[in-house]
Amino acid sequence: MARRTTTAVGDTRRALLDAAAAEFAARGYAGANVDRIARAARVNKAMIYYHFRSKAALYREIIRDMFDAVAARVREVAGSGASPENKVRGFIAAIAIEGEARPHFPRIWLREIAEGAEHIDAGTLRDARDVLGALGSIIEEGCRAGRFHPANPLVIHATIVAPLMFFFATGKFRQKLDRHGARGAARISRDEVVTHLERVTLAVLEGRIA
Amino acid sequence: MARRTTTAVGDTRRALLDAAAAEFAARGYAGANVDRIARAARVNKAMIYYHFRSKAALYREIIRDMFDAVAARVREVAGSGASPENKVRGFIAAIAIEGEARPHFPRIWLREIAEGAEHIDAGTLRDARDVLGALGSIIEEGCRAGRFHPANPLVIHATIVAPLMFFFATGKFRQKLDRHGARGAARISRDEVVTHLERVTLAVLEGRIA
DNA sequence: GTCTATAAATAGATAGAC
DNA sequence: GTCTATCTATTTATAGAC
Numbered sequence: 030m031a032r033r034t035t036t037a038v039g040d041t042r043r044a045l046l047d048a049a050a051a052e053f054a055a056r057g058y059a060g061a062n063v064d065r066i067a068r069a070a071r072v073n074k075a076m077i078y079y080h081f082r083s084k085a086a087l088y089r090e091i092i093r094d095m096f097d098a099v100a101a102r103v104r105e106v107a108g109s110g111a112s113p114e115n116k117v118r119g120f121i122a123a124i125a126i127e128g129e130a131r132p133h134f135p136r137i138w139l140r141e142i143a144e145g146a147e148h149i150d151a152g153t154l155r156d157a158r159d160v161l162g163a164l165g166s167i168i169e170e171g172c173r174a175g176r177f178h179p180a181n182p183l184v185i186h187a188t189i190v191a192p193l194m195f196f197f198a199t200g201k202f203r204q205k206l207d208r209h210g211a212r213g214a215a216r217i218s219r220d221e222v223v224t225h226l227e228r229v230t231l232a233v234l235e236g237r238i239a
Numbered sequence: 240m241a242r243r244t245t246t247a248v249g250d251t252r253r254a255l256l257d258a259a260a261a262e263f264a265a266r267g268y269a270g271a272n273v274d275r276i277a278r279a280a281r282v283n284k285a286m287i288y289y290h291f292r293s294k295a296a297l298y299r300e301i302i303r304d305m306f307d308a309v310a311a312r313v314r315e316v317a318g319s320g321a322s323p324e325n326k327v328r329g330f331i332a333a334i335a336i337e338g339e340a341r342p343h344f345p346r347i348w349l350r351e352i353a354e355g356a357e358h359i360d361a362g363t364l365r366d367a368r369d370v371l372g373a374l375g376s377i378i379e380e381g382c383r384a385g386r387f388h389p390a391n392p393l394v395i396h397a398t399i400v401a402p403l404m405f406f407f408a409t410g411k412f413r414q415k416l417d418r419h420g421a422r423g424a425a426r427i428s429r430d431e432v433v434t435h436l437e438r439v440t441l442a443v444l445e446g447r448i449a
Numbered sequence: 450g451t452c453t454a455t456a457a458a459t460a461g462a463t464a465g466a467c
Numbered sequence: 468g469t470c471t472a473t474c475t476a477t478t479t480a481t482a483g484a485c
Binding site: 054055056057058059060061136137139140142143144145146151154155157158161162181183184187188190191192194195196198199200201202203205206209210211213214217221222225226228229232233237238239 | 264265266267268269270271346347349350352353354355356361364365367368371372391393394397398400401402404405406408409410411412413415416419420421423424427431432435436438439442443447448449
């Protein structure tokens with residue numbers, strides 16, 4: 030019997046991580062409240078300090094998990110045997126899938142940008158660098174194969190990642206706008222955005238823009 | 240003599256607004272500290288409650304100023320006699336100019352998105368709706384003139400505004416990345432981003448993408 | 450691993466003199 | 468309009484029992 034009567038091992042930890050991600054996304058690092066996190070996780074507050082060391086350490090762990098997942102998926106795409114075109118599609122999908130799988134990631138990501146990556150540790154910074162590097166190598170590979178024109182990876186990165194994070198993070202905002210006269214602001218699908226980004230990015234890289 | 244010996248009328252108010260914008264950008268609404276704002280403005284803390292009513296009211300005023308400025312500029316572009324193509328260029332320029340003129344705007348904008356526009360009053364919401372509406376009418380005008388293909392204004396908006404705000408807000412982050420192995424992350428100009436967005440957006444709207 | 454109780458610091462806000 | 472002093476509530480964090 031590997032389980033307790035009511036609670037599985039690690040449940041408290043998981044519940045805290047989930048509740049904390051929601052709280053950090055909604056209120057930011059400084060605005061987040063450990064009491065509220067504990068209450069939402071239906072766990073005693075002291076457990077935060079037992080399982081993690083501090084509010085800051087809890088936050089860093091959440092950040093690290095998110096960026097690790099994105100970086101891993103992107104590295105996998107870049108290292109695969111796919112064509113440069115499909116690697117670009119895979120890159121866009123990687124960001125979209127991870128941004129969607131972790132409902133609080135996009136909002137936390139926006140806040141970290143605003144904060145100048147202040148709460149980010151060396152490993153997470155390496156993740157960010159790797160994502161950018163992977164995109165750069167995909168572009169280079171396409172250029173060597175004579176299928177892509179040279180382009181600044183930072184510009185391509187910004188025009189893919191920013192709209193995607195923006196889209197995922199604006200769910201609430203768009204519903205509010207919809208109710209206030211911007212008819213249809215809420216009616217837009219994830220696929221519409223992804224397809225648009227694929228079309229545009231590939232057109233740019235393949236020099237299909239007059 | 241309309242001035243006092245040392246301090247012009249309204250100086251305290253202005254100093255507080257500037258210091259507060261910096262504080263809110265760096266730490267978010269909940270994380271911002273009124274003591275720190277007063278200290279940075281070299282003004283007594285009680286002045287915040289005299290000139291504004293509360294921390295919340297001070298924040299709302301900053302938000303309103305920023306979005307009013309953007310909306311005004313965008314409305315001007317949409318209502319001008321320019322061609323649809325130049326109106327699109329004007330729209331992109333409007334966002335870029337205001338995002339650049341108010342150094343704290345992009346980071347505060349990112350945070351507001353993350354917060355689901357919680358601190359936003361009705362006037363500011365109207366601004367947001369008008370910006371989206373103006374872009375929609377520019378696209379419609381281009382379609383009626385047979386120069387644009389139909390496109391979802393929300394998608395076009397996201398692919399313009401998100402990368403621009405992202406670019407302006409990531410100044411610090413990109414310098415950090417640059418020092419950590421992402422060679423050239425800091426070496427990218429505002430004009431490079433704006434030119435890229437103009438080219439891509441017009442190519443999409445004019446159906447010049449295969 | 451989990452709980453109660455509480456310490457210690459910091460926050461937003463105001464009263465009242467000048 | 469500006470300043471000092473202070474009130475009150477909230478917050479992170481820990482000690483210690485179970």
